[in-house]
Amino acid sequence: MSAREKLNDDLILGKHTYRSINDKVNNVVLNQNSHTIPWAVCFMVGFMLLQLMGLVILWLLYRGIGIWGVNNPSMWGWDIINFVWWIGIGHAGTLISAILLLLKQSWRNSINRFAEAMTLFAVACAGLFPLLHTGRPYMAYWMFPYPNVLAMTPNFRSPLLWDVFAISTYATVSAVFWFLGLIPDVASLRDRSKNPIFRTIFGALAMGWRGASSHWQRYESAYIMLAGLSTPLVLSVHSIVSFDFAVSNLPGWHVTLFPPYFVAGAVYAGFAMVLTLAIPVRAWYNMKDFITMRHIDWMAKVMLATGLIVFYGYLCEGFFSWYSGNVFERDMMRFRMFGPYGWAYWMLILCNGVVPQFLWFPKIRTNLVALFVICQFVSLGMWLERFVIITVSLTRDFLPSSWGYFTPTIYDIGMFVGTVGQFTFLMFGFLRVLPMINNFEMKELLYRMIGRGHGHGHAAHAPEPALAGHAAGDGEEH
């Protein structure tokens, strides 16, 4: 038996027992009255925007991708920007669920479930863009090596094909990981639910899980292996996404810096999205005992650290374009800063270089309103980063005769807003039908916190003094 770790900070606040944690997590799903007006507003707005996306896609399939702002020098527009943006957002979920698990960071337990859900939904949004950009999404299976009479095989030397495999593997493995984590929790819902329809659905999903110790042993073994597999996967996925650019010869894209800097940017944007969701949701569902200010503080610190890496990447890009002595590289940097999209570059520096510096201050990290606003800047900044990288290089390549300008159309905007709607719709739908917090891992965490010999039922923890502000009295009836 492994020794119980000493936790420096209490990751569960208030007085909790196994039963109270269990009830609190399960009741969000089982008690349909726990969903209030904010839930309904988010869900419905998401649903409406999803309908908008449906209309845009319908028109796109009818007219072709010419309805977007993409043009001859700028073959890639908002579609690829949004694709990279969404994929990046998804990466925080895998970081929390896999990398923090391998590093034995107990604070992941209360946020991993919805961060993983966020990964899945973000990848679902991301996947739409390259699929629709092909123009003929119903022929997407041509990208896979299947036996056919067309005498056609995919080009395995193309980063775009690597992307197909990376993204589809990432989506699949994330789904498997998520589903595996859900099995014991769904079994708990199955045993608690009184509604026969719920019982049947949860019973089918739980696959007869009975919590046997030999099952748990294999389960934990499989879970840690999946974490070990997801860790190199998540790093490879965004590296391969960056190869889409880095393997080409275009100034501003042909940079060996891209893979690490894309991965850091992905984690940075992803944590901003986790916080954007966690801050309101923990208040609406009164989950402040489980997602404590300590969690929020640490997430903000991760955001600051990755933000600094990203900013370092910008500095490196600037330095190397000058140091290379290559006239195309130098001019590309000049166009980025002072060209037609200069406003975007300086907005980007503001969002990703200046605004995150506020996170150095503990008072700002624990101020939920300020943190929420900073997260929006980060999301915007990461979107602008892709905009700057993609649009400037495409519209300012080697020959001035092939220069151009990119302007989005309402269909670009509709598609982007639509995926935001899809994401919101799926996320809030998930909150309603599945446990948003990993039930069994929270109970296990409580077990490690109360320690041997203290008996059960006592998890009296003083709230963190420096980070109080809420907490006391949040405990449930137990």
Add this chain to the structure above:
Amino acid sequence: MSQPIYALIAEFDDPDNLLEAAIKVYAEGYRKVEAYSPFPVHGVAEALGNDCSKTRWTCFLAGVAGGLGGLAIEAYCAAIDYPMNIGGRPLISWPQMIPVAYELTILCASFGAALGMLGFNGLPRPHHPIFNAKNFERASQDRFFIGVEATDPKFDIEATDAFLRSLGADDVSVVEE
């Protein structure tokens, strides 16, 4: 008894008691024993003499198969099915085949781990006699159980019942098949 007996099951309210009980049950000589808990209690499975190493092998073998299979498909496509001379470069330019083979390794290894876990656990299994146990719906909530199966050679309904009660169980009950 109208129904055959599946097991005798003891109920505990604390994971530490479950762990102690598991150690004592094994020491007493029972081998067909299973503990049930709402979360993994480390040490219980080991105390009952379980071994989970097979799952690692399914994961590893599936990963190897995925990686080699990926390389084989790529080589077949590039060199046999549709050989294309691009600037005189070798047909099997293996460094460029790594990303896809790498992703397929991870994909197959993940399925190997997940399906191996489910397969060796005998899941999905919609019903199991242990679900007949009294109060068992709380095994996924907040209670801890240890069950000695009737097929255990040392199983004796009275002696086992008395032994389980001596471990400090809150309740001991019979589970019908």
